[in-house]
Amino acid sequence: MTLRLYSSLGRQVREFVPLTPGRVAIYVCGVTPYDVTHLGHAFSYVQFDALRRYLTFLGNDVRYVQNVTDIDDDMIMVSKRQGGRPIAEIRDENDAIFRNDLDRLNVLRPTVYPFATDHIPQIIEATRTIIEAGRAYVVDGDVFFEAATFPGYGQLNGVTIEELAKRENPESKREYKKRGPLDFLLWQQVDPGDPSWESPWGPGRPGWSIECTAMSMAHLGQQIDIHGGGHDLVFPHHENEIAQAESVSGKQPFCGWWMHNGMLQLDGVKMSKSLGNLVLARHLMAEFEPDQLRLYLLSQHYRTDANYHNGDLLALGGRFERLRAAAAKASSDSPSPAVGAAARAALDEDFDTPAALHVLDEVATRVLAGTGAPGEPEALRDMLAVLGFAFAGAKGPATGHLSPSL
Numbered sequence: 272m273t274l275r276l277y278s279s280l281g282r283q284v285r286e287f288v289p290l291t292p293g294r295v296a297i298y299v300c301g302v303t304p305y306d307v308t309h310l311g312h313a314f315s316y317v318q319f320d321a322l323r324r325y326l327t328f329l330g331n332d333v334r335y336v337q338n339v340t341d342i343d344d345d346m347i348m349v350s351k352r353q354g355g356r357p358i359a360e361i362r363d364e365n366d367a368i369f370r371n372d373l374d375r376l377n378v379l380r381p382t383v384y385p386f387a388t389d390h391i392p393q394i395i396e397a398t399r400t401i402i403e404a405g406r407a408y409v410v411d412g413d414v415f416f417e418a419a420t421f422p423g424y425g426q427l428n429g430v431t432i433e434e435l436a437k438r439e440n441p442e443s444k445r446e447y448k449k450r451g452p453l454d455f456l457l458w459q460q461v462d463p464g465d466p467s468w469e470s471p472w473g474p475g476r477p478g479w480s481i482e483c484t485a486m487s488m489a490h491l492g493q494q495i496d497i498h499g500g501g502h503d504l505v506f507p508h509h510e511n512e513i514a515q516a517e518s519v520s521g522k523q524p525f526c527g528w529w530m531h532n533g534m535l536q537l538d539g540v541k542m543s544k545s546l547g548n549l550v551l552a553r554h555l556m557a558e559f560e561p562d563q564l565r566l567y568l569l570s571q572h573y574r575t576d577a578n579y580h581n582g583d584l585l586a587l588g589g590r591f592e593r594l595r596a597a598a599a600k601a602s603s604d605s606p607s608p609a610v611g612a613a614a615r616a617a618l619d620e621d622f623d624t625p626a627a628l629h630v631l632d633e634v635a636t637r638v639l640a641g642t643g644a645p646g647e648p649e650a651l652r653d654m655l656a657v658l659g660f661a662f663a664g665a666k667g668p669a670t671g672h673l674s675p676s677l
Contacts, residue, residue, distance in 0.1 A: 300500035304365035311535035374668035412473035418453035480511035493520035502531035597635035607646030
């Protein structure tokens with residue numbers, strides 16, 4: 272069996288082969304902790320947690336980095352709205368809630384959990400290198416990446432620069448200073464009183480995308496195997512990351528597999544802070560067991576725009592109890608290779624967790640009916656543990672395992 276994964280770059284499923292055999296470098300875009308996190312965030316991080324666990328199960332040494340964007344427009348806006356409350360205080364409060372949610376969902380802690388504000392020197396150095404490469408320019412203390420100078424800009428989105436220029440662009444700022452419509456800030460001047468750091472171009476702060484590039488390269492090197500995040504980040508954030516990283520290193524590709532999870536919707540509408548239609552994971556876990564919520568999230572394929580409705584977790588209760596009861600029947604017998612092979616076949620085809628769970632549910636039904644073959648309860652338990660379920664004995668924060676490694 273061979274693991275095959277879909278990459279947004281090239282839009283195809285292909286055999287996963289890491290840059291270094293037996294070692295996998297993963298960077299997943301983290302949250303901006305200016306407010307509460309919601310079920311959509313849980314969907315993303317549970318999916319990538321399960322993938323990380325599966326890659327480890329396959330024998331890889333996985334290094335997983337997930338950042339915190341703790342300086343940006345939203346953080347500053349909330350600080351001002353709260354009467355000048357320190358950004359670090361807002362960050363720490365919301366980040367603690369977020370981490371607690373993921374701990375309860377048994378999401379392994381990242382190998383490295385970097386804050387953008389701890390990487391200002393790396394951001395400045397990356398910006399300097401991009402200027403020296405002739406792909407950025409300075410205008411009155413602002414530094415812009417000139418998108419037209421990067422060959423292949425738009426490749427991740429599969430369109431031309433002209434087509435990208437017609438799209439809504441949340442990184443489009445200070446148009447009057449820019450040479451081209453897709454140029455974006457690497458370093459920016461700030462308003463009086465806003466957080467700033469000294470730089471060769473004057474006091475200011477980083478642009479959005481350069482933060483992730485600097486943190487990824489600082490902790491994973493110049494090239495990585497997997498970059499994860501929601502598909503709302505494909506443009507402009509991840510398109511910009513490719514341009515930045517390859518301009519700094521001169522190496523291609525920056526990332527082998529760009530994996531984008533779908534957006535969790537509430538009754539057909541994307542769940543987001545700006546719309547206020549949030550379902551909070553912690554509220555659901557007050558009513559349902561965290562493993563039941565994990566089961567719901569992994570019952571959706573990571574690339575789908577799942578549509579959450581009230582009652583979905585309740586409807587999943589029968590499957591949850593069936594899996595848990597059947598796994599509890601496992602003994603020290605050798606696990607059935609047939610069950611493991613069937614579940615792995617599903618996971619190997621673009622990490623199809625819904626199909627794998629369907630296989631395991633059929634096994635659980637046989638086990639509870641007394642018609643299961645020898646080793647099926649053990650195989651069921653083992654594969655559920657691979658997917659991170661605490662009731663199956665998976666290592667993780669929910670079972671007291673706080674280490675970032677398995």
